[in-house]
Amino acid sequence: MADLVIVDDDDDVAALLSEFLSAEGHRCRIAHDGREGLALIHASRPDLILLDVEMPVLNGPDMAYQLLVHDSGLEEIPIVLLSGVVGLPQVAAMVGTPYFLAKPYRIDDALHLVEIGLRERAVPHPSPSVLNP
């Protein structure tokens, strides 16, 4: 069982993801933007973050960069990017994570990717975002 944080501004997506992942035995917490996500992560360190890209207040890549800037060890948490944004591979390269899946995805693929992330625990290497200049 792993502690997961789902950061997605789409309530339905977040709720369904949470439901599927909970069924797999994981503990899920939900945030609706990057700032809420940071609060949840700082409150309790998760094992993995499922992160959307485009969100209000603070977008996904910027949230990842904030974790790096804070330099509190939280930047080592693996990140799975799940988004319908155009050019997701480029965004993933910017965040520095090998785990990404374009919406709409099959839930099995998403669950599989989460398992890989939890197993490998590849550390992201985010760079400053250019999504919100």
Add this chain to the structure above:
Amino acid sequence: MPEVIPQRLRPTRRLVLYGPPILIVLFIVTTNLIDYVQWRRVREVVAHVNGDSLESIRLVQHMTANIERQRDLVERHIVEQDSAVMASIERELVATRADFDDTARAYGPIAVSRGEPEAFAQLRRDVEHASTQLDSVLRLSRQNLAGAEREELITVEPIFDAIDRDATTLLQINQTDAKEGTDQLQKLEGDAMTQRLTLAALTALVALASGFSVARRIERKEEERRQFAEALVVRNRELDAFAGRVAHDLRGPLSVVSMAATKLEGERPADSGIFALLRRGVGRMEALIADLLALSRVDAQTPKGVAQVADVVDAVRVDLAPSIQTVKGRLEVDVEPAAVGCSDGLLRQVLWNLGENAVKYRRVEVPLEMAIKGRVHGRRYRLWVQDNGTGMSPAEARQVFEPLFRAEGVQSLPGTGLGLSIVKRIVEAAGGSVGVDAAAGRGSTFWVELPLAWTARKAAAMERHAEI
């Protein structure tokens, strides 16, 4: 963003633009006209001075000399004793008088200046009078009446004086005429010079003003064009961002549908057929979003670039191999190596779309036979993608590149109806053209014509040059 609309040239602007050359032509024509008019007037004045005044002076002097000659002859006659010589002098006198009459006849028509006809008539009268008197002297001289003839000759002297005065008057009239002609010539010359200088100054002023106006207009046009190009870039970027936003926002709910369907499927395994339909619907919608995104982004991306046709076709052959193998089809490739003016990725998408269509719209009763061929055609490169599939009617062939068009009989097959629109947009954005030769039930041959790479580079260089 300021609204920038290219304007058509208004008539007043046209006048400003074409004004200077028209003015120069007008200046040349007007100057020549003035020269011609001046030349006519000068010619008249010169003709008057030469043909009238100077000729008149010459004739008057000739007549004066003639009278003097008559007088001399009469004096020689008086002192002569030999009758033969006297007769000879008389003949000479007759000839001299005849010469006078001829000269007077020549002078008559040109004696037209103010006071000249009257003075000439007076001269004629005085000469007539003198001739009568001289005849009297001759008669006396023939009789050798020395004293009488001398006295008679003395009575002629006042008449000769009068003739001298008449001649002097005529000479003065003609000299005055000649001087007036010369003054008129100088005045004409001065007037012509003034007119030319005035005209030249006016033309230069108007041409200068028009030149400034043209320069300002060109600068304004350049600025408008620059703003228009910038606005276009911004709008393309906005369109691109909008398309991305739409795709993102559609994919979110689609994920929800997909996940919800999966969840329900797990709970209700008996309805797996319905969930398969739901998944297929999600798949079609996903493909539609991807195609719409591709279609809207063709213009925003730059299709300029260089692609090696043989390399791209090789890559497409690898891409298509699994689906061709699945239908047990065959792909023949025969392309002449060349570089074309289109980005590598977009050309790959063009050929992939055409190849995928060939697989999708194959005839089930015959094995798929597909060929990709390419040849250099002058400055362009032509690619053919041939198949032995379902083909299409001429009416369908005319519409096949329109967005969302799907031919009759293939609507049950998966597809968005955007693939060929994307092909057309990419090819046309790269400066090429696309078409299809097809017959229902006998397969299709799609052709794509693209500029060779050096031609595209040259066009880009020319475009840059034009911008500068």
